[in-house]
Amino acid sequence: MPPWYAPTTFNAWCRRLLTPGTVLFVIVLGAIVATELLFDWAEKAVGAYLVTTNEFRPESGAIWEQGRQSDTARQTLAEYADRRRHSQRQVRQADTLGRLLDGVDAAQGAMVSADHFLELYLKLPPVLSHQIVSAHDLLALTASGRWARTFLEHQGRDMRIYLLDDRNQVVHRLNIDANLLVHVKRGEVAVGATLDRISDFAAHIYPAERFFRTLNTFDELARARIVADPEALLRLKGRIQRVGISEVTFGESVDLGFEVAAVEGPKVILMQGVAGDVRRLQRVLVSEEASQRTWSREVLP
Incomplete structure (x- = not known):
């Protein structure tokens, strides 16, 4: 049995440390650390325990609050993306000017090609289309080759339409007031x-x-x-x-x-x-x- 007093020499320290119990403890501890590094069994055990006890623990604290905020943010973004896709699809598939105007997003507006807008414009009765813009003006813009796309946005109860070139510079601006807007939609x-x-x-x-x-x-x-x-x-x-x-x-x-x-x-x-x-x-x-x-x-x- 080793003496109870502290060793006085280095050899005595070594003999005290290299006892069978100490060596066995080091081997067991090393095995535990090695298996943890290889198989992550401790994390898995803790995770399994947390999963089984999750429903019994209160959803409170900063972590839970951050999780709820993250879920809410993801849901809001998903809903916004769905609305945006629906609006864009409605605008692209519009076969009348009234449906195109209905599909314009109140916050983001809508962009269509010049050809698409012109096609829908020509479907309007002349008495309505002339109040939006003269056909001669559109003919001049088409002949110039500058008109590439059309951007539509809400301005209060009115609808503002911008005819843009390839660099998104405004070449002509139109305005459909609230009365005419209702009339265009009803006219179709x-x-x-x-x-x-x-x-x-x-x-x-x-x-x-x-x-x-x-x-x-x-x-x-x-x-x-x-x-x-x-x-x-x-x-x-x-x-x-x-x-x-x-x-x-x-x-x-x-x-x-x-x-x-x-x-x-x-x-x-x-x-x-x-x-x-x-x-x-x-x-x-x-x-x-x-x-x-x-x-x-x-x-x-």
Whole structure:
């Protein structure tokens, strides 16, 4: 048995340290360290313990709070990315100017090619497209080769449109005010109903035969300003039975509703006419109607 007092020489220190118990302890400790470095069993054991006891531990403290904030941030970013992708997809796939304007992100705006914007612009009735920008202006920009893309963004209730070149420099700026914006969107809609069910038209509905007969008494320019796109009406499948004139004036335009007897049921095609000419036609129609009523009363016995 080694003495209880401290060794006094180096050899005595070595004999004290190299006892079987000390050597065995060092070997066991080295084996534990080596296996931990090779197999990470301690971390795995602690992790397994934490997993099994996770539901019993309170979710509190800085670590849990950071985790919640990270999860919330990831979820918010994912939702934003989804909205952004949906908006971009809607803009790219828009087949009317109204759908394009609906797809413009309120915060980020939207970018489309010059060709795409021009294609949608040409689908508008002339009475509407001319209020956005003159076709001659677009023709000049197209011929110059400077117009490469179009950026759209919200400005309050209005829509601002920038025609850009290859370096994103503005070559022309357009503005669609709130009234015209509503009008553009409505002008591209066919309503599945009759004129009687649309309050704007209910008070001024005329037989189609009488409407177009009276329209033909006007000169060519006035007719074009009242019915801007007669070809579109000719392409309709079904016969136009009645025409309604809206009581409401949007800026310089008035809604016209053409009720069509289609196979799938009645529908109303909305178009816009120049307010002054439409109201002049309406006065003639009202006058004819009043004259007809007067004549009917006179011939009655």
